[in-house]
Amino acid sequence: MESLSFEEAFTRLEAAAAALQDGQIPLERALHFYEEGMKLAQHCNELLQKAELRVQQLTRDDADVPVVQSFELE
Amino acid sequence: MLSPFTANTPQMLSVSQLSRYLKEVLETDDILQDVWVLGEISDCKTYPSGHCYFTLKDGEAQLLCVFFKRARLRSSALELHNGMAVAANGRISFYERDGKLQLYVESVEPLGAGALFVRFEQLKALLAAEGLFDAERKRPLPPQPAVIGIVTSPQAAALRDMLRVLQTRYPLARVILSPTLVQGAEAPAAIAAALDLLNEHGEADVIILGRGGGSLEELWAFNEEIVARAIARSRIPIVSGIGHEVDFTIADFVADHRASTPTAAATAAVPNIADWHADILAIQRTLTERIQNRLADLHADLERAQHDLERASPQYQLDRHQQQLDDMTARLQTRMQHILSLHGERLRGTALRLHSLSPLLTIARGYAVVRRESDHTVVTSVQQTKPGDDLTIQVSDGNLYTTVRS
Numbered sequence: 018m019e020s021l022s023f024e025e026a027f028t029r030l031e032a033a034a035a036a037l038q039d040g041q042i043p044l045e046r047a048l049h050f051y052e053e054g055m056k057l058a059q060h061c062n063e064l065l066q067k068a069e070l071r072v073q074q075l076t077r078d079d080a081d082v083p084v085v086q087s088f089e090l091e
Numbered sequence: 092m093l094s095p096f097t098a099n100t101p102q103m104l105s106v107s108q109l110s111r112y113l114k115e116v117l118e119t120d121d122i123l124q125d126v127w128v129l130g131e132i133s134d135c136k137t138y139p140s141g142h143c144y145f146t147l148k149d150g151e152a153q154l155l156c157v158f159f160k161r162a163r164l165r166s167s168a169l170e171l172h173n174g175m176a177v178a179a180n181g182r183i184s185f186y187e188r189d190g191k192l193q194l195y196v197e198s199v200e201p202l203g204a205g206a207l208f209v210r211f212e213q214l215k216a217l218l219a220a221e222g223l224f225d226a227e228r229k230r231p232l233p234p235q236p237a238v239i240g241i242v243t244s245p246q247a248a249a250l251r252d253m254l255r256v257l258q259t260r261y262p263l264a265r266v267i268l269s270p271t272l273v274q275g276a277e278a279p280a281a282i283a284a285a286l287d288l289l290n291e292h293g294e295a296d297v298i299i300l301g302r303g304g305g306s307l308e309e310l311w312a313f314n315e316e317i318v319a320r321a322i323a324r325s326r327i328p329i330v331s332g333i334g335h336e337v338d339f340t341i342a343d344f345v346a347d348h349r350a351s352t353p354t355a356a357a358t359a360a361v362p363n364i365a366d367w368h369a370d371i372l373a374i375q376r377t378l379t380e381r382i383q384n385r386l387a388d389l390h391a392d393l394e395r396a397q398h399d400l401e402r403a404s405p406q407y408q409l410d411r412h413q414q415q416l417d418d419m420t421a422r423l424q425t426r427m428q429h430i431l432s433l434h435g436e437r438l439r440g441t442a443l444r445l446h447s448l449s450p451l452l453t454i455a456r457g458y459a460v461v462r463r464e465s466d467h468t469v470v471t472s473v474q475q476t477k478p479g480d481d482l483t484i485q486v487s488d489g490n491l492y493t494t495v496r497s
Binding site: 033048065071074076 | 257261267288381
Protein backbone atom coordinates (compact mmCIF):
# COMPACT_ATOMS: atom_id res chain seq x y z
CA MET A 18 0.00 0.00 0.00
CA GLU A 19 2.90 2.37 0.78
CA SER A 20 3.86 2.42 -2.89
CA LEU A 21 0.39 3.37 -4.12
CA SER A 22 -0.01 6.77 -5.73
CA PHE A 23 -2.75 9.03 -4.45
CA GLU A 24 -4.94 8.33 -7.47
CA GLU A 25 -4.51 4.55 -7.14
CA ALA A 26 -5.17 4.63 -3.41
CA PHE A 27 -8.21 6.86 -3.82
CA THR A 28 -9.66 4.62 -6.56
CA ARG A 29 -9.21 1.57 -4.32
CA LEU A 30 -10.73 3.46 -1.40
CA GLU A 31 -13.82 4.17 -3.46
CA ALA A 32 -13.92 0.53 -4.55
CA ALA A 33 -13.76 -0.64 -0.93
CA ALA A 34 -16.67 1.63 -0.01
CA ALA A 35 -18.66 0.29 -2.98
CA ALA A 36 -17.88 -3.33 -2.08
CA LEU A 37 -19.12 -2.77 1.47
CA GLN A 38 -22.47 -1.66 0.11
CA ASP A 39 -23.12 -5.24 -1.02
CA GLY A 40 -24.85 -6.89 1.94
CA GLN A 41 -24.26 -10.36 0.47
CA ILE A 42 -20.48 -10.55 0.77
CA PRO A 43 -19.26 -12.71 3.64
CA LEU A 44 -18.55 -10.91 6.89
CA GLU A 45 -14.87 -11.73 6.74
CA ARG A 46 -14.61 -10.07 3.31
CA ALA A 47 -16.61 -7.08 4.56
CA LEU A 48 -14.28 -6.62 7.52
CA HIS A 49 -11.31 -6.94 5.19
CA PHE A 50 -12.70 -4.19 2.92
CA TYR A 51 -13.38 -2.01 5.94
CA GLU A 52 -9.86 -2.34 7.31
CA GLU A 53 -8.30 -1.86 3.90
CA GLY A 54 -10.49 1.17 3.23
CA MET A 55 -9.47 2.81 6.50
CA LYS A 56 -5.79 2.20 5.76
CA LEU A 57 -6.20 3.58 2.22
CA ALA A 58 -7.88 6.71 3.56
CA GLN A 59 -4.99 7.17 5.98
CA HIS A 60 -2.49 6.66 3.16
CA CYS A 61 -4.33 9.20 0.97
CA ASN A 62 -4.30 11.80 3.74
CA GLU A 63 -0.59 11.25 4.36
CA LEU A 64 0.20 11.60 0.66
CA LEU A 65 -1.71 14.88 0.51
CA GLN A 66 0.02 16.19 3.61
CA LYS A 67 3.55 15.51 2.49
CA ALA A 68 3.09 16.26 -1.22
CA GLU A 69 5.60 18.72 -2.67
CA LEU A 70 5.19 20.25 -6.08
CA ARG A 71 8.00 19.10 -8.39
CA VAL A 72 9.16 21.68 -10.91
CA GLN A 73 11.22 20.91 -14.00
CA GLN A 74 12.35 22.89 -16.97
CA LEU A 75 12.04 21.81 -20.57
CA THR A 76 14.80 22.53 -23.07
CA ARG A 77 16.30 20.97 -26.16
CA ASP A 78 19.54 19.02 -25.97
CA ASP A 79 22.33 19.19 -28.54
CA ALA A 80 20.43 16.76 -30.75
CA ASP A 81 17.40 19.10 -30.57
CA VAL A 82 15.47 16.55 -28.48
CA PRO A 83 13.25 17.91 -25.67
CA VAL A 84 14.73 17.11 -22.26
CA VAL A 85 13.62 18.00 -18.74
CA GLN A 86 16.01 19.37 -16.15
CA SER A 87 15.46 20.35 -12.56
CA PHE A 88 14.39 23.93 -12.06
CA GLU A 89 14.86 26.27 -9.14
CA LEU A 90 13.11 29.61 -8.85
CA GLU A 91 15.61 32.45 -8.95
CA MET B 92 28.57 72.97 -43.39
CA LEU B 93 30.89 72.00 -40.61
CA SER B 94 31.30 68.44 -41.84
CA PRO B 95 34.11 66.55 -40.13
CA PHE B 96 34.20 64.28 -43.19
CA THR B 97 36.09 64.89 -46.34
CA ALA B 98 35.79 62.86 -49.51
CA ASN B 99 38.91 60.76 -49.17
CA THR B 100 40.15 60.99 -45.64
CA PRO B 101 38.59 58.43 -43.24
CA GLN B 102 38.39 60.08 -39.89
CA MET B 103 38.24 58.96 -36.33
CA LEU B 104 35.54 60.80 -34.42
CA SER B 105 34.77 61.13 -30.78
CA VAL B 106 31.24 60.23 -29.69
CA SER B 107 30.61 63.88 -29.00
CA GLN B 108 31.75 64.88 -32.45
CA LEU B 109 29.52 62.31 -34.09
CA SER B 110 26.60 63.28 -31.89
CA ARG B 111 26.99 66.93 -32.75
CA TYR B 112 27.18 66.02 -36.45
CA LEU B 113 24.06 63.88 -36.27
CA LYS B 114 22.24 66.66 -34.49
CA GLU B 115 23.24 69.10 -37.19
CA VAL B 116 22.26 66.81 -40.02
CA LEU B 117 18.87 66.29 -38.53
CA GLU B 118 18.24 69.90 -37.64
CA THR B 119 19.13 71.15 -41.08
CA ASP B 120 16.69 68.79 -42.80
CA ASP B 121 13.51 70.72 -43.67
CA ILE B 122 11.31 67.64 -43.66
CA LEU B 123 12.50 66.52 -40.22
CA GLN B 124 12.04 69.96 -38.74
CA ASP B 125 8.28 70.01 -39.27
CA VAL B 126 6.95 66.50 -39.44
CA TRP B 127 3.72 64.70 -38.57
CA VAL B 128 4.18 61.17 -37.21
CA LEU B 129 1.39 58.59 -36.85
CA GLY B 130 1.65 56.07 -34.04
CA GLU B 131 0.39 54.74 -30.83
CA ILE B 132 1.40 56.18 -27.47
CA SER B 133 3.05 53.94 -24.92
CA ASP B 134 5.31 54.34 -21.88
CA CYS B 135 3.74 57.74 -21.37
CA LYS B 136 5.09 59.60 -18.31
CA THR B 137 4.41 63.15 -17.20
CA TYR B 138 6.80 64.57 -14.63
CA PRO B 139 6.06 67.17 -11.96
CA SER B 140 8.06 69.57 -14.11
CA GLY B 141 5.19 69.37 -16.60
CA HIS B 142 7.34 67.74 -19.28
CA CYS B 143 5.84 64.67 -20.86
CA TYR B 144 7.79 61.74 -22.34
CA PHE B 145 6.32 58.92 -24.42
CA THR B 146 7.06 56.46 -27.19
CA LEU B 147 5.23 56.35 -30.50
CA LYS B 148 4.86 52.87 -31.96
CA ASP B 149 3.27 51.26 -34.94
CA GLY B 150 4.10 47.61 -34.38
CA GLU B 151 7.26 47.60 -36.50
CA ALA B 152 9.13 50.58 -35.06
CA GLN B 153 9.17 53.08 -32.27
CA LEU B 154 10.15 56.67 -31.73
CA LEU B 155 10.99 58.47 -28.52
CA CYS B 156 9.04 61.68 -28.01
CA VAL B 157 9.46 64.66 -25.72
CA PHE B 158 6.56 67.01 -25.13
CA PHE B 159 7.85 69.98 -23.13
CA LYS B 160 5.58 71.85 -20.80
CA ARG B 161 5.60 75.11 -22.78
CA ALA B 162 4.69 73.22 -26.01
CA ARG B 163 1.92 71.39 -24.18
CA LEU B 164 0.49 74.63 -22.79
CA ARG B 165 0.77 76.36 -26.16
CA SER B 166 -1.00 73.56 -28.01
CA SER B 167 -3.58 73.02 -25.22
CA ALA B 168 -2.99 69.33 -25.86
CA LEU B 169 -5.36 66.67 -24.64
CA GLU B 170 -4.40 64.29 -21.82
CA LEU B 171 -2.17 61.64 -23.32
CA HIS B 172 -2.37 58.02 -22.27
CA ASN B 173 -0.99 54.68 -23.36
CA GLY B 174 -2.63 52.96 -26.28
CA MET B 175 -3.83 56.21 -27.78
CA ALA B 176 -3.32 56.48 -31.52
CA VAL B 177 -2.16 59.97 -32.41
CA ALA B 178 -0.58 62.16 -35.01
CA ALA B 179 2.26 64.07 -33.39
CA ASN B 180 3.75 67.16 -34.95
CA GLY B 181 7.23 68.37 -34.12
CA ARG B 182 10.89 68.33 -35.04
CA ILE B 183 13.41 65.51 -34.96
CA SER B 184 16.66 65.99 -33.15
CA PHE B 185 19.40 64.06 -31.45
CA TYR B 186 19.78 64.15 -27.67
CA GLU B 187 23.52 63.84 -27.31
CA ARG B 188 23.69 63.11 -23.61
CA ASP B 189 21.63 59.89 -23.91
CA GLY B 190 22.40 59.15 -27.55
CA LYS B 191 18.72 59.32 -28.38
CA LEU B 192 16.96 60.37 -31.51
CA GLN B 193 13.80 62.11 -30.42
CA LEU B 194 10.73 63.87 -31.70
CA TYR B 195 10.35 67.21 -29.95
CA VAL B 196 6.58 67.45 -30.04
CA GLU B 197 4.80 70.73 -30.67
CA SER B 198 1.25 69.39 -30.87
CA VAL B 199 -0.69 66.12 -30.75
CA GLU B 200 -3.92 65.17 -32.50
CA PRO B 201 -5.90 62.06 -31.56
CA LEU B 202 -6.63 59.51 -34.30
CA GLY B 203 -9.49 57.57 -32.74
CA ALA B 204 -9.14 53.81 -32.25
CA GLY B 205 -5.48 52.86 -32.07
CA ALA B 206 -3.69 51.24 -34.95
CA LEU B 207 -2.84 48.22 -32.79
CA PHE B 208 -6.49 47.92 -32.01
CA VAL B 209 -7.24 47.82 -35.74
CA ARG B 210 -4.69 45.02 -36.18
CA PHE B 211 -6.20 43.21 -33.21
CA GLU B 212 -9.67 43.41 -34.72
CA GLN B 213 -8.47 42.29 -38.14
CA LEU B 214 -6.68 39.22 -36.80
CA LYS B 215 -9.58 38.43 -34.50
CA ALA B 216 -12.01 38.56 -37.42
CA LEU B 217 -9.71 36.39 -39.56
CA LEU B 218 -9.25 33.69 -36.89
CA ALA B 219 -12.93 33.78 -35.93
CA ALA B 220 -13.83 33.20 -39.58
CA GLU B 221 -11.52 30.18 -39.58
CA GLY B 222 -13.41 28.83 -36.57
CA LEU B 223 -10.45 29.00 -34.18
CA PHE B 224 -12.62 30.51 -31.44
CA ASP B 225 -15.51 28.05 -31.84
CA ALA B 226 -16.90 26.58 -28.65
CA GLU B 227 -16.74 23.09 -30.21
CA ARG B 228 -12.96 23.40 -30.46
CA LYS B 229 -12.64 23.97 -26.71
CA ARG B 230 -11.41 20.87 -24.99
CA PRO B 231 -12.28 20.09 -21.38
CA LEU B 232 -9.37 20.41 -18.96
CA PRO B 233 -8.31 17.11 -17.36
CA PRO B 234 -9.79 16.87 -13.86
CA GLN B 235 -6.55 15.56 -12.30
CA PRO B 236 -3.54 16.54 -14.39
CA ALA B 237 -0.43 14.65 -13.27
CA VAL B 238 1.86 16.89 -15.31
CA ILE B 239 1.27 20.59 -15.83
CA GLY B 240 3.10 22.47 -18.56
CA ILE B 241 3.71 26.18 -17.98
CA VAL B 242 4.68 28.56 -20.75
CA THR B 243 5.94 31.82 -19.29
CA SER B 244 9.06 33.76 -18.47
CA PRO B 245 11.22 32.00 -15.84
CA GLN B 246 12.05 35.35 -14.24
CA ALA B 247 8.54 36.71 -13.97
CA ALA B 248 6.50 37.13 -10.81
CA ALA B 249 3.70 35.40 -12.70
CA LEU B 250 5.59 32.09 -12.55
CA ARG B 251 6.07 32.46 -8.80
CA ASP B 252 2.36 33.18 -8.39
CA MET B 253 1.35 30.17 -10.47
CA LEU B 254 3.72 27.79 -8.65
CA ARG B 255 2.42 29.03 -5.30
CA VAL B 256 -1.17 28.29 -6.32
CA LEU B 257 -0.24 24.84 -7.63
CA GLN B 258 1.71 23.99 -4.47
CA THR B 259 -1.26 24.97 -2.32
CA ARG B 260 -4.05 23.47 -4.38
CA TYR B 261 -2.45 20.46 -6.00
CA PRO B 262 1.07 19.57 -4.84
CA LEU B 263 0.68 16.07 -6.29
CA ALA B 264 1.41 17.45 -9.73
CA ARG B 265 4.70 17.74 -11.58
CA VAL B 266 5.32 21.03 -13.34
CA ILE B 267 7.27 21.33 -16.57
CA LEU B 268 8.23 24.90 -17.35
CA SER B 269 8.75 25.63 -21.01
CA PRO B 270 10.51 29.00 -20.70
CA THR B 271 9.92 31.83 -23.13
CA LEU B 272 10.18 35.56 -23.57
CA VAL B 273 6.78 37.13 -23.00
CA GLN B 274 7.33 40.57 -24.45
CA GLY B 275 9.29 42.22 -27.20
CA ALA B 276 9.70 41.55 -30.86
CA GLU B 277 10.97 38.00 -30.40
CA ALA B 278 8.29 37.01 -27.90
CA PRO B 279 5.61 35.79 -30.34
CA ALA B 280 7.89 33.25 -32.03
CA ALA B 281 9.36 32.22 -28.66
CA ILE B 282 5.92 31.64 -27.13
CA ALA B 283 4.87 29.56 -30.14
CA ALA B 284 8.09 27.52 -29.91
CA ALA B 285 7.62 26.95 -26.17
CA LEU B 286 4.09 25.64 -26.78
CA ASP B 287 5.32 23.40 -29.59
CA LEU B 288 8.14 22.09 -27.38
CA LEU B 289 5.69 20.94 -24.70
CA ASN B 290 3.62 19.22 -27.36
CA GLU B 291 6.68 17.53 -28.81
CA HIS B 292 7.78 16.37 -25.35
CA GLY B 293 4.23 15.14 -24.80
CA GLU B 294 4.13 14.54 -21.04
CA ALA B 295 2.01 17.51 -19.97
CA ASP B 296 -1.70 16.88 -19.46
CA VAL B 297 -2.55 20.57 -19.52
CA ILE B 298 -0.66 23.77 -20.40
CA ILE B 299 -0.92 27.09 -18.61
CA LEU B 300 0.01 30.03 -20.81
CA GLY B 301 0.58 32.92 -18.41
CA ARG B 302 1.87 36.45 -18.22
CA GLY B 303 1.44 39.07 -15.54
CA GLY B 304 -0.19 42.43 -16.07
CA GLY B 305 1.36 45.06 -18.32
CA SER B 306 0.68 47.72 -20.90
CA LEU B 307 -1.04 46.94 -24.16
CA GLU B 308 2.38 46.76 -25.84
CA GLU B 309 3.79 44.48 -23.17
CA LEU B 310 0.93 42.05 -23.68
CA TRP B 311 1.00 42.43 -27.44
CA ALA B 312 2.86 39.18 -28.17
CA PHE B 313 -0.27 37.33 -27.14
CA ASN B 314 -2.18 39.07 -29.92
CA GLU B 315 0.11 37.80 -32.67
CA GLU B 316 -1.07 35.27 -35.20
CA ILE B 317 1.90 32.93 -34.71
CA VAL B 318 0.91 32.49 -31.04
CA ALA B 319 -2.75 31.97 -31.91
CA ARG B 320 -1.78 29.27 -34.44
CA ALA B 321 0.49 27.50 -31.92
CA ILE B 322 -2.35 27.41 -29.38
CA ALA B 323 -4.75 26.11 -31.99
CA ARG B 324 -2.47 23.25 -33.05
CA SER B 325 -1.59 22.18 -29.48
CA ARG B 326 -2.71 18.63 -28.79
CA ILE B 327 -2.62 19.46 -25.07
CA PRO B 328 -5.49 21.61 -23.68
CA ILE B 329 -4.39 25.15 -22.87
CA VAL B 330 -5.52 27.52 -20.12
CA SER B 331 -4.63 31.15 -20.75
CA GLY B 332 -4.09 33.67 -17.96
CA ILE B 333 -2.71 36.85 -19.48
CA GLY B 334 -2.58 40.28 -17.85
CA HIS B 335 -5.41 41.37 -15.61
CA GLU B 336 -9.15 40.77 -15.57
CA VAL B 337 -9.81 43.48 -18.14
CA ASP B 338 -7.24 42.28 -20.66
CA PHE B 339 -8.46 40.11 -23.50
CA THR B 340 -5.90 38.84 -25.97
CA ILE B 341 -6.25 36.78 -29.15
CA ALA B 342 -4.54 33.96 -27.22
CA ASP B 343 -7.41 34.06 -24.71
CA PHE B 344 -9.93 33.55 -27.50
CA VAL B 345 -8.10 30.55 -28.97
CA ALA B 346 -7.25 28.87 -25.64
CA ASP B 347 -9.43 26.02 -24.43
CA HIS B 348 -10.09 27.90 -21.22
CA ARG B 349 -9.56 31.60 -20.54
CA ALA B 350 -8.67 32.68 -17.03
CA SER B 351 -8.37 36.35 -16.09
CA THR B 352 -4.87 36.19 -14.58
CA PRO B 353 -1.95 33.73 -14.29
CA THR B 354 -3.10 32.94 -10.74
CA ALA B 355 -6.63 32.27 -11.93
CA ALA B 356 -5.27 30.08 -14.73
CA ALA B 357 -3.31 27.94 -12.25
CA THR B 358 -6.44 27.69 -10.11
CA ALA B 359 -8.53 26.59 -13.09
CA ALA B 360 -5.98 24.00 -14.21
CA VAL B 361 -6.02 21.83 -11.08
CA PRO B 362 -8.45 20.51 -8.49
CA ASN B 363 -8.11 21.55 -4.86
CA ILE B 364 -6.84 18.89 -2.50
CA ALA B 365 -8.66 20.64 0.34
CA ASP B 366 -11.85 19.25 -1.23
CA TRP B 367 -10.23 15.82 -1.32
CA HIS B 368 -9.59 15.84 2.42
CA ALA B 369 -13.33 16.30 2.82
CA ASP B 370 -14.03 13.54 0.27
CA ILE B 371 -11.72 11.11 2.05
CA LEU B 372 -13.38 11.90 5.37
CA ALA B 373 -16.81 11.33 3.81
CA ILE B 374 -15.74 7.94 2.41
CA GLN B 375 -14.30 6.98 5.81
CA ARG B 376 -17.67 7.78 7.38
CA THR B 377 -19.43 5.71 4.73
CA LEU B 378 -17.10 2.78 5.39
CA THR B 379 -17.78 2.90 9.12
CA GLU B 380 -21.52 3.30 8.60
CA ARG B 381 -21.67 0.34 6.23
CA ILE B 382 -19.67 -2.02 8.42
CA GLN B 383 -21.79 -1.00 11.42
CA ASN B 384 -25.00 -1.62 9.47
CA ARG B 385 -23.64 -4.95 8.36
CA LEU B 386 -22.84 -5.94 11.96
CA ALA B 387 -26.24 -4.75 13.16
CA ASP B 388 -27.94 -6.84 10.45
CA LEU B 389 -25.94 -9.91 11.47
CA HIS B 390 -26.86 -9.32 15.10
CA ALA B 391 -30.54 -9.17 14.18
CA ASP B 392 -30.18 -12.38 12.14
CA LEU B 393 -28.59 -14.09 15.12
CA GLU B 394 -31.41 -13.07 17.44
CA ARG B 395 -33.97 -14.35 14.98
CA ALA B 396 -32.17 -17.70 14.73
CA GLN B 397 -32.02 -18.00 18.51
CA HIS B 398 -35.73 -17.35 18.69
CA ASP B 399 -36.45 -19.99 16.05
CA LEU B 400 -34.37 -22.49 18.01
CA GLU B 401 -36.30 -21.82 21.20
CA ARG B 402 -39.59 -22.45 19.45
CA ALA B 403 -38.41 -25.83 18.23
CA SER B 404 -37.47 -27.12 21.75
CA PRO B 405 -39.67 -29.73 23.69
CA GLN B 406 -40.05 -27.35 26.59
CA TYR B 407 -41.57 -24.84 24.22
CA GLN B 408 -44.01 -27.55 22.99
CA LEU B 409 -44.94 -28.45 26.55
CA ASP B 410 -45.45 -24.85 27.45
CA ARG B 411 -47.58 -24.41 24.39
CA HIS B 412 -49.77 -27.43 25.25
CA GLN B 413 -50.12 -26.26 28.82
CA GLN B 414 -51.24 -22.91 27.50
CA GLN B 415 -53.75 -24.58 25.18
CA LEU B 416 -55.11 -26.57 28.12
CA ASP B 417 -55.45 -23.46 30.21
CA ASP B 418 -57.22 -21.75 27.37
CA MET B 419 -59.68 -24.59 26.98
CA THR B 420 -60.40 -24.79 30.74
CA ALA B 421 -61.11 -21.13 30.80
CA ARG B 422 -63.37 -21.44 27.77
CA LEU B 423 -65.26 -24.35 29.43
CA GLN B 424 -65.82 -22.34 32.55
CA THR B 425 -67.12 -19.40 30.65
CA ARG B 426 -69.44 -21.63 28.66
CA MET B 427 -70.79 -23.30 31.84
CA GLN B 428 -71.38 -19.93 33.45
CA HIS B 429 -73.30 -18.92 30.39
CA ILE B 430 -75.53 -21.97 30.43
CA LEU B 431 -76.30 -21.54 34.12
CA SER B 432 -77.22 -17.93 33.73
CA LEU B 433 -79.42 -18.87 30.79
CA HIS B 434 -81.39 -21.33 32.98
CA GLY B 435 -81.69 -18.77 35.76
CA GLU B 436 -83.23 -16.35 33.26
CA ARG B 437 -85.74 -18.96 32.15
CA LEU B 438 -86.72 -19.70 35.82
CA ARG B 439 -87.32 -16.06 36.57
CA GLY B 440 -89.54 -15.77 33.48
CA THR B 441 -91.68 -18.72 34.56
CA ALA B 442 -92.05 -17.36 38.10
CA LEU B 443 -93.26 -14.06 36.69
CA ARG B 444 -95.82 -15.77 34.49
CA LEU B 445 -96.98 -17.85 37.49
CA HIS B 446 -97.39 -14.73 39.55
CA SER B 447 -99.56 -13.10 36.92
CA LEU B 448 -101.95 -16.09 37.12
CA SER B 449 -102.24 -15.99 40.97
CA PRO B 450 -105.92 -15.74 42.29
CA LEU B 451 -104.65 -13.22 44.80
CA LEU B 452 -104.33 -10.72 41.96
CA THR B 453 -108.03 -11.32 41.08
CA ILE B 454 -109.04 -10.76 44.71
CA ALA B 455 -107.08 -7.56 44.73
CA ARG B 456 -109.26 -6.28 41.90
CA GLY B 457 -112.41 -6.75 44.15
CA TYR B 458 -113.30 -10.39 43.68
CA ALA B 459 -113.59 -12.72 46.71
CA VAL B 460 -113.07 -16.38 47.36
CA VAL B 461 -115.78 -18.08 49.38
CA ARG B 462 -114.94 -21.22 51.30
CA ARG B 463 -117.05 -23.57 53.47
CA GLU B 464 -115.69 -23.47 57.00
CA SER B 465 -116.22 -27.12 57.58
CA ASP B 466 -114.00 -28.49 54.82
CA HIS B 467 -112.43 -25.33 53.23
CA THR B 468 -114.05 -26.22 49.91
CA VAL B 469 -114.31 -23.25 47.55
CA VAL B 470 -117.99 -22.41 47.08
CA THR B 471 -118.76 -21.66 43.44
CA SER B 472 -122.54 -22.44 43.51
CA VAL B 473 -125.52 -21.87 45.94
CA GLN B 474 -126.19 -25.60 45.63
CA GLN B 475 -123.09 -26.25 47.70
CA THR B 476 -124.46 -24.58 50.81
CA LYS B 477 -127.48 -24.79 53.03
CA PRO B 478 -128.69 -22.32 55.62
CA GLY B 479 -126.65 -22.33 58.77
CA ASP B 480 -123.32 -23.18 57.03
CA ASP B 481 -120.39 -21.06 58.15
CA LEU B 482 -118.48 -19.50 55.28
CA THR B 483 -115.12 -17.73 55.06
CA ILE B 484 -114.97 -14.88 52.49
CA GLN B 485 -111.42 -14.08 51.55
CA VAL B 486 -110.86 -10.50 50.28
CA SER B 487 -107.64 -8.71 49.41
CA ASP B 488 -106.64 -7.74 52.91
CA GLY B 489 -108.15 -10.53 55.08
CA ASN B 490 -111.11 -12.85 55.78
CA LEU B 491 -114.77 -12.20 56.60
CA TYR B 492 -116.66 -14.83 58.61
CA THR B 493 -120.34 -15.25 57.88
CA THR B 494 -123.31 -17.62 58.14
CA VAL B 495 -125.68 -18.56 55.31
CA ARG B 496 -129.22 -17.41 56.16
CA SER B 497 -131.10 -18.85 53.27
